[in-house]
Amino acid sequence: MRIGIYGGSFNPIHKGHTELAASIVRQGLVDELWLLVSPLNPLKQGATSDIEEYEHRLDMARLATENIEGVKVSDFERHLPLPSYTITTLNELRKAYPEYEFVLVIGADNWRRFPCWYHAQEIVDTYSILIYRRPGCELDEVMLPPSVHVVETPLYDVSSTQIRESVKQGCIMRHWLDEKVLAYIKQHHCYSA
Numbered sequence: 001m002r003i004g005i006y007g008g009s010f011n012p013i014h015k016g017h018t019e020l021a022a023s024i025v026r027q028g029l030v031d032e033l034w035l036l037v038s039p040l041n042p043l044k045q046g047a048t049s050d051i052e053e054y055e056h057r058l059d060m061a062r063l064a065t066e067n068i069e070g071v072k073v074s075d076f077e078r079h080l081p082l083p084s085y086t087i088t089t090l091n092e093l094r095k096a097y098p099e100y101e102f103v104l105v106i107g108a109d110n111w112r113r114f115p116c117w118y119h120a121q122e123i124v125d126t127y128s129i130l131i132y133r134r135p136g137c138e139l140d141e142v143m144l145p146p147s148v149h150v151v152e153t154p155l156y157d158v159s160s161t162q163i164r165e166s167v168k169q170g171c172i173m174r175h176w177l178d179e180k181v182l183a184y185i186k187q188h189h190c191y192s193a
């Protein structure tokens with residue numbers, strides 16, 4: 001079975017994330033997509049002062065994906081050393097589930113920063129990577145290594161940062177949130193100033 005690994009802070013999860021995940025599965029690019037909620041993103045250290053509790057982010061991700069076929073939420077990185085580097089996670093996943101093939105799913109925005117990732121070359125040499133387009137991020141497709149493929153998915157110009165800001169300012173961007181996530185944010189007073 002081919003498993004797509006789609007990692008992030010998901011702080012909070014929004015429709016940009018879920019529509020993308022559903023599209024990747026619907027297109028048959030992977031058999032399942034595992035949404036790996038990261039306890040701490042190594043490249044976001046220092047910008048995490050308003051990061052919600054890990055349990056809240058996991059709960060919201062589960063609520064937003066519970067009705068999306070083939071998309072699962074994983075807390076696999078919970079038990080790994082921090083910060084959670086992608087190469088470590090992928091290697092540990094392979095050890096834990098030797099029967100599965102793991103494929104990394106990342107956005108064009110992350111591909112631009114990819115050379116800075118810990119052991120970037122090892123990731124490219126060992127795993128397949130699916131890159132989806134992001135608004136304003138051109139991809140030089142001629143220069144991509146053979147293990148890297150661009151996939152076509154709908155583009156949604158929204159970020160968790162914008163959602164958090166909208167909550168703080170009291171004008172929450174509700175149309176980008178699953179109804180249950182919206183209710184959860186209100187109930188638990190997430191991201192309140």
Ligand code: ATP
Nearest residue numbers: 007008009010011016017020107156158159160161
């Ligand atoms: P933040 O604004 O806090 O940086 P984010 O919205 O970019 O968050 P992350 O949790 O960092 O979300 O994203 C997890 C993954 O989802 C990343 O690979 C990122 O490229 C991707 N992603 C973020 N927003 C979108 C979107 N609107 N459409 C598709 N993918 C997205």
